[in-house]
Amino acid sequence: MSLFYDLQININGEYTFFLNQDVISKYSGSLRKMIKQSKKKRNKKNKDPEVITIEIDEFPGGPDGFELVSRFCYNNGGISIDVSNVSTLYCCSVFLGMTEKLCFSNLLTQTETFLEEVFYGSWNDIVLSLKNCEQEQVFLHADSYGLVDKLIFSALTKISRSSEAFSPSSPSSSSPSSAKNTPESDKRLTSWTVSCGRSNEWWFDDMSSLSPMIILKLIRITGAYKTNVKSLVLTKFLLHYLKTRLQTKSNKTELMRNKLEYSELADTAVRGVVSAGKTAFSCRKLFWVLRVLSSFTLSRESKTGLETLIGEMLDQATLDDLLIPAAGGSRESGFYNVDLVIRLLKMFVKSREEEEEESNVKEVGRLIDKYLREISPDQNLKVSKFLGVAESLPDSARDCFDGVYRAIDIYLQSHSNLTPQDRTKICRCLNYKKLTRETCKQLARNPKIPPDVAVQALKSSCENQEHRTQEVKLVNKSTCRSRRHSQDKKHVMLHLKGFEISEKLAEELKTKGGYNWKVMDSFREGL
Numbered sequence: 001m002s003l004f005y006d007l008q009i010n011i012n013g014e015y016t017f018f019l020n021q022d023v024i025s026k027y028s029g030s031l032r033k034m035i036k037q038s039k040k041k042r043n044k045k046n047k048d049p050e051v052i053t054i055e056i057d058e059f060p061g062g063p064d065g066f067e068l069v070s071r072f073c074y075n076n077g078g079i080s081i082d083v084s085n086v087s088t089l090y091c092c093s094v095f096l097g098m099t100e101k102l103c104f105s106n107l108l109t110q111t112e113t114f115l116e117e118v119f120y121g122s123w124n125d126i127v128l129s130l131k132n133c134e135q136e137q138v139f140l141h142a143d144s145y146g147l148v149d150k151l152i153f154s155a156l157t158k159i160s161r162s163s164e165a166f167s168p169s170s171p172s173s174s175s176p177s178s179a180k181n182t183p184e185s186d187k188r189l190t191s192w193t194v195s196c197g198r199s200n201e202w203w204f205d206d207m208s209s210l211s212p213m214i215i216l217k218l219i220r221i222t223g224a225y226k227t228n229v230k231s232l233v234l235t236k237f238l239l240h241y242l243k244t245r246l247q248t249k250s251n252k253t254e255l256m257r258n259k260l261e262y263s264e265l266a267d268t269a270v271r272g273v274v275s276a277g278k279t280a281f282s283c284r285k286l287f288w289v290l291r292v293l294s295s296f297t298l299s300r301e302s303k304t305g306l307e308t309l310i311g312e313m314l315d316q317a318t319l320d321d322l323l324i325p326a327a328g329g330s331r332e333s334g335f336y337n338v339d340l341v342i343r344l345l346k347m348f349v350k351s352r353e354e355e356e357e358e359s360n361v362k363e364v365g366r367l368i369d370k371y372l373r374e375i376s377p378d379q380n381l382k383v384s385k386f387l388g389v390a391e392s393l394p395d396s397a398r399d400c401f402d403g404v405y406r407a408i409d410i411y412l413q414s415h416s417n418l419t420p421q422d423r424t425k426i427c428r429c430l431n432y433k434k435l436t437r438e439t440c441k442q443l444a445r446n447p448k449i450p451p452d453v454a455v456q457a458l459k460s461s462c463e464n465q466e467h468r469t470q471e472v473k474l475v476n477k478s479t480c481r482s483r484r485h486s487q488d489k490k491h492v493m494l495h496l497k498g499f500e501i502s503e504k505l506a507e508e509l510k511t512k513g514g515y516n517w518k519v520m521d522s523f524r525e526g527l
Helices: 019-025 030-044 062-074 088-094 107-119 123-133 136-144 147-163 183-189 212-221 233-249 249-259 258-279 285-295 300-312 337-357 359-375 383-390 402-414 421-429 437-446 451-467 482-486 504-510
Strands: 005-010 015-019 052-056 166-168 192-194 490-498 515-520
Touching: 005 019, 005 062, 015 019, 015 062, 019 030, 019 062, 030 052, 030 359, 030 437, 052 166, 062 136, 062 300, 088 107, 088 136, 088 147, 107 123, 107 147, 107 212, 123 136, 123 147, 136 147, 136 212, 147 212, 212 233, 212 258, 249 258, 249 421, 258 285, 258 300, 285 300, 300 337, 337 359, 359 383, 359 402, 383 402, 383 421, 402 421, 402 437, 421 451, 437 451
Parallel strands: 005 052, 490 515
Antiparallel strands: 005 015, 166 192
């Protein structure tokens, strides 16, 4: 029995291998040392040393990785090595000390020889070897042994030679062997410059299949880690990568598991976008960036920087750009992200005030009127949010407030349970002096509009007429008594029968405006 089975090795607490000590220790220096130590302990305790048990934690590749090593040992040092397993085998051979000191052409030598061919081989071999590194139980070892850096460096060299997207600053930095985990090499690895062009994007899809841990390493090597991304092509790649990961439904669990890594990538992408600025990204493209990156957890600084950039270009936006769904699935605060639009409007107004110019402000005013009409039917849209949008722009942004009134009309029809206070409150964003005469008539006929508001609108309409003609007379078309009142120099204000106005407003109209009062039963219908 001892010839075939005198060693038990438990890997990561998951699986136990039953092996022969002589076969395994012939190739592994680390296992040979552990076997000797176990024998000494058992001899001191006078126990039978025939079967030794060894426990190994955090083994590269877990039980699958150790099974490959076992096959290598039992096959007299022979195993099929390819790009799908070379990274795992390399990490296992380093972990177990499978060097030339033990036997000729040991596993470490074979994997190093194969990797040298990969470093200078085809693009697909490099990507597949990186794919092998990203396994959860392999990556930490591959990273600490410098393998990940070497493979990424080789990938960057391939990209630079094929598209001139990346170019090293010195000839010495073109060798993968220089990619070691040392401070000196880190300085060399950050000396890449990047140019941009559509021909430089051929590698995007292949690299988008890799894990965020690998991409973060790529960002560090190119010198963009936690700094401004001056490379436009790298920024475009990050946006492409994040969009691709979102579109893959099977990645939802992976997105949550690597939430921190994705957040770092999203922040890095924002820094690149903000650094490139308006010259590289149109307003529509920036809204696309915002939609993609809002699915990740952005830092406050990144969010503010991106929103500021978009806000300054809001005069180039379209209605479709603004209709961004609210985050989350509950929709309790409304279907659309109204808070975002309010923040963008504030950024826009602030930028115009700082520049002391009002160019294209009216275009934004017309855009926001359309936006208000679009979001008004939303049953979860609060009055405060409606007003937040409507009042974010100064009065000078609108020559006419008819569009705002139409949005209010839609809102009141869609929210039939509003209190009188809320119906009055939502009308405060109207500038009655900038309503057309026809719209004033429609407002007065509207049964959803509170009487106080209707009277205020009519008063403003009368004052506008007086200012233009210096002689304004409201004529009661349904009675001939208007002639008698027309002889009075005071204006005629019609009291809506069945609708009460506040005593304060009535007194103000009477004392300050000098208005006479008449009652007309069907006033709303008669306008």
